[in-house]
Amino acid sequence: MSIGWYLAVSAIVFCTGAFGVMTRRNPLVVLLCLELMLNGANLSLIAFSRMWGNGDGQVLAIIVMTVAACEVCIGLGMIVAIHRRRLPIDVDELRELQG
Amino acid sequence: MSAVLFFIAAIGVIAGAIGVVTFSNPFYSVLALVGHLLSLAVLFLLLRAEFVAAAQVVVYAGAVMVLYVFVVAYVGGEEQSLDGTLTRRSRSRGADGRKPTGALFAGVLLVELLIALLGSGLKAVSGDGAPYAPGPTTFGTPAYIGNLLLTRFLLVFEASSLLLLIAAVGGVVLARRRGGLGEDDERDRLTPLDLLRPRGTGTMVEGVEGLALAHARGVGELEDESPAAGGGGW
Numbered sequence: 001m002s003i004g005w006y007l008a009v010s011a012i013v014f015c016t017g018a019f020g021v022m023t024r025r026n027p028l029v030v031l032l033c034l035e036l037m038l039n040g041a042n043l044s045l046i047a048f049s050r051m052w053g054n055g056d057g058q059v060l061a062i063i064v065m066t067v068a069a070c071e072v073c074i075g076l077g078m079i080v081a082i083h084r085r086r087l088p089i090d091v092d093e094l095r096e097l098q099g
Numbered sequence: 100m101s102a103v104l105f106f107i108a109a110i111g112v113i114a115g116a117i118g119v120v121t122f123s124n125p126f127y128s129v130l131a132l133v134g135h136l137l138s139l140a141v142l143f144l145l146l147r148a149e150f151v152a153a154a155q156v157v158v159y160a161g162a163v164m165v166l167y168v169f170v171v172a173y174v175g176g177e178e179q180s181l182d183g184t185l186t187r188r189s190r191s192r193g194a195d196g197r198k199p200t201g202a203l204f205a206g207v208l209l210v211e212l213l214i215a216l217l218g219s220g221l222k223a224v225s226g227d228g229a230p231y232a233p234g235p236t237t238f239g240t241p242a243y244i245g246n247l248l249l250t251r252f253l254l255v256f257e258a259s260s261l262l263l264l265i266a267a268v269g270g271v272v273l274a275r276r277r278g279g280l281g282e283d284d285e286r287d288r289l290t291p292l293d294l295l296r297p298r299g300t301g302t303m304v305e306g307v308e309g310l311a312l313a314h315a316r317g318v319g320e321l322e323d324e325s326p327a328a329g330g331g332g333w
Contacts, residue, residue: 001101001102001105001145001227002224002225002226002227003223003224003225003226003227003228004216004217004224004225005105005109006105006142006146007216007224008213008216009109009112009113009142011209011212011213011216012113012116012209013112013113013116013135014208014212015205015206015208015209015212016113016116016117016119016120016205017116017119017120018204018205018208019120019201019202019204019205020119020120022197022200022201022204022205023120023197023198023201023202024120026125028125028128028167028170028171028174029119029120029125029128031167032119032125032128032129032132032167033119033120035132035159035163036116036119036120036132036135039135039136039139042139042151043112043139043142043143046143046146046148046151047146049146049148050146050147050148050228050229051223051224051226051228051229052223052229053228053229053230053231053238054229054238055238055239055243055244055247056247056252058148058150058151058239058244058247059244059247059248059252059255061148061151062150062151062154062244062248063252063255063259065151065154065155065158065159066259066262066263067259067262068159068163069158069162069163069263069266070262070263070265070266071266072163072166072167073166073266073267073269073270074266074269074270074273076166076167076170076270076274077269077270077271077272077273077274078273079170079174080170080173080174080273080274081273081274083173083174084276089174
């Protein structure tokens with residue numbers, strides 16, 4: 001399979017994740033859609049790495065996975081803290097920082 | 100063979116992604132993401148990224164998704180704030196126009212990405228990639244990745260370890276109980292294990308409050324004889 005097919009799949013996955021981030025209101029699902037976007041980026045990184053026969057893209061993909069794990073840790077911690085304070089689990093309702 | 104496998108895995112990847120976005124129950128979204136990640140690992144294997152595929156399955160589809168499932172089980176039991184049950188406030192703010200607008204932006208982004216992809220001047224995009232010869236230390240094997248991580252990308256590696264440490268501390272700080280230990284009603288619940296346990300054996304309650312205070316609250320009061328004063332069975 002040519003590399004372009006992989007890049008097309010990665011573009012579709014990235015846009016699906018972006019759509020989810022923009023439309024869903026449950027922060028858990030927003031985090032899941034962020035994972036989708038990161039995975040789309042990862043797939044294109046690895047496809048380009050295969051294209052040039054160079055391992056840098058794979059190392060970068062592993063670093064992206066690390067950052068995604070950190071993001072999940074912080075995000076889920078925030079969701080648990082919001083739930084403990086009996087605040088609504090809804091990104092439209094949580095708008096105190098909006099001013 | 101590789102083309103058939105690619106199309107099966109690509110369909111799995113895209114179906115999983117659409118499932119994550121469209122399921123209204125977050126638990127099903129998490130399960131769809133697990134399917135998405137497993138299919139994506141197949142694509143990684145087709146791209147000769149063996150170590151990344153293994154890490155994807157173990158770290159993402161294993162550990163991170165288990166964390167998600169726990170939090171969904173903890174938080175999402177109330178079935179609140181799912182799509183389709185718009186509250187009055189968000190409806191009054193015109194949140195109904197969010198879905199078409201989001202679809203429009205995502206569609207525009209997809210068209211732009213595909214134009215950039217199809218109109219690319221890179222000849223290698225339509226090729227199969229660089230020549231590949233299987234071997235113990237070729238491209239994509241754990242030895243190759245480890246060598247790169249510990250030589251050329253050592254600074255990145257250390258920075259990511261620091262990031263993980265900060266995230267772990269931040270997760271603990273964010274998710275801890277607030278308001279002190281005394282206000283939590285879960286601690287007043289007696290379990291059968293509390294009655295069977297001899298006093299002074301070093302439970303968390305005794306460790307936090309001190310032996311005398313813990314037993315003044317009746318944790319071990321059903322026992323006939325107590326050991327020597329002061330306990331100290333740590």
